[in-house]
Amino acid sequence: MAEHTGDCFLVPGPVRMNQKCLDAMATPVITARGGEFRDVMAELNSGLRYAFNLSPSEPKKKTQSWAGDDDYKVMAVSGSGTAAMEMIIANRFRPNDLVLVPTNGKFGERVAEMCKRFCNVKHIKYDWGRAFDLYELEQQLERKCYEAVLICHNETSSGITQDAAAIAEMCSRYDTSFILDGITSIGGLPVDIVSWNVEAAAMGAQKCTAGPSGIAAITFNSKFYERCKAIKEQDDVNALFYLDFISAYKKGDDDQTPWTPAINLAMGWAEALNILKDEGLENRWNRCQQLSTGVQNLFLDLGFELLADISQRSATVTAIMYPDGIDDKWRSDLKEQYHTQVIGAQDHLKGKMFRVGSMGETTKEEMIEGCKRMLDCFRSHGHEIPQVDVESYF
Ligand SMILES: Cc1ncc(COP(=O)(O)O)c(C=O)c1O
Numbered sequence: 001m002a003e004h005t006g007d008c009f010l011v012p013g014p015v016r017m018n019q020k021c022l023d024a025m026a027t028p029v030i031t032a033r034g035g036e037f038r039d040v041m042a043e044l045n046s047g048l049r050y051a052f053n054l055s056p057s058e059p060k061k062k063t064q065s066w067a068g069d070d071d072y073k074v075m076a077v078s079g080s081g082t083a084a085m086e087m088i089i090a091n092r093f094r095p096n097d098l099v100l101v102p103t104n105g106k107f108g109e110r111v112a113e114m115c116k117r118f119c120n121v122k123h124i125k126y127d128w129g130r131a132f133d134l135y136e137l138e139q140q141l142e143r144k145c146y147e148a149v150l151i152c153h154n155e156t157s158s159g160i161t162q163d164a165a166a167i168a169e170m171c172s173r174y175d176t177s178f179i180l181d182g183i184t185s186i187g188g189l190p191v192d193i194v195s196w197n198v199e200a201a202a203m204g205a206q207k208c209t210a211g212p213s214g215i216a217a218i219t220f221n222s223k224f225y226e227r228c229k230a231i232k233e234q235d236d237v238n239a240l241f242y243l244d245f246i247s248a249y250k251k252g253d254d255d256q257t258p259w260t261p262a263i264n265l266a267m268g269w270a271e272a273l274n275i276l277k278d279e280g281l282e283n284r285w286n287r288c289q290q291l292s293t294g295v296q297n298l299f300l301d302l303g304f305e306l307l308a309d310i311s312q313r314s315a316t317v318t319a320i321m322y323p324d325g326i327d328d329k330w331r332s333d334l335k336e337q338y339h340t341q342v343i344g345a346q347d348h349l350k351g352k353m354f355r356v357g358s359m360g361e362t363t364k365e366e367m368i369e370g371c372k373r374m375l376d377c378f379r380s381h382g383h384e385i386p387q388v389d390v391e392s393y394f
Pocket residue numbers: 013080081082083107152154155156157181182183184204
């Protein structure tokens with residue numbers, strides 16, 4: 001097996017970009033309204049449909065590249081993943097609507113916080129890394145007072161993936177809309193927008209699809225569009241301008257955007273999505289799963305504790321508790337002395353845990369080398385670890 005040399009960059013996004021993606025971004029600027037940019041948008045839309053696991057579209061302008069033969073369309077959004085989620089939430093709900101947001105980490109909590117700006121929220125807060133109590137969610141849905149359930153599908157802060165299929169089934173039974181923050185799931189682990197009847201979902205370029213930071217996308221079905229349109233026509237829409245969904249929708253058929261698009265970022269992301277197409281979506285899911293399973297088993301065998309519940313550990317990020325006597329000094333030494341980057345924890349877990357990303361185009365060789373360096377760094381901090389065959393875990 002080829003060895004990985006150079007630094008190891010194992011963070012759960014932004015991830016490293018392929019040279020082809022970087023080269024595409026270095027293309028001389030084109031106008032935002034000409035035919036060349038429409039070609040870029042069409043290619044990007046077709047790649048987005050692939051990453052969202054939707055039916056295909058042609059990467060050609062004037063062919064409705066944002067649509068397919070399912071009920072879903074895709075739309076690129078200038079801004080990071082948060083802008084895409086804000087576009088969904090702010091346009092879809094009226095100030096008087098009530099939504100249900102169960103959370104078990106920082107990004108779910110952010111979804112709840114964002115919803116509070118635009119509508120009423122029932123926020124059910126579980127401990128970070130603990131699976132949702134589906135019985136409790138079902139009891140809530142039985143009340144039939146919720147316009148939608150919103151979840152952070154893959155909780156990057158605590159390394160847990162929600163049981164989206166089970167929640168989707170409940171939402172269908174209680175005729176409640178289901179909305180996903182898929183920012184670190186879409187493109188990296190199995191997401192089935194169509195069969196889960198997801199009304200809208202957001203993804204960020206810089207995560208599982210290894211695109212540039214600062215551009216994101218949403219997918220949505222006709223119900224989402226109809227609701228946003230009705231709310232706007234009734235003049236009940238939340239105050240927003242830049243992220244107005246209906247303005248953007250009107251430009252979709254022409255492969256256009258209402259404001260100046262992130263031209264070079266779109267070029268780079270379209271290329272990154274071509275690389276995803278070449279690898280194959282399921283192959284990417286499988287690679288992410290193989291890398292994360294390897295990391296999880298290796299650290300568990302060495303006596304480390306993982307934060308997330310065993311049955312729902314994420315394929316794109318693993319949250320590992322520091323052993324006694326170790327803190328974030330380990331992480332800075334790992335970066336400075338071992339040229340390997342992982343990420344720390346957020347909020348109350350700061351300094352108590354680290355997170356290893358297994359998304360984007362990360363190779364097995366890089367993960368193996370990175371894990372060896374992590375173990376060496378723990379040893380250099382006085383934490384005893386036996387010699388192990390790291391390769392055998394992958
Ligand atoms: C699950 C999840 N949601 C939302 C965000 C915020 O996305 P962005 O930083 O692209 O705005 C992140 C970023 O790490 C995330 O992991």
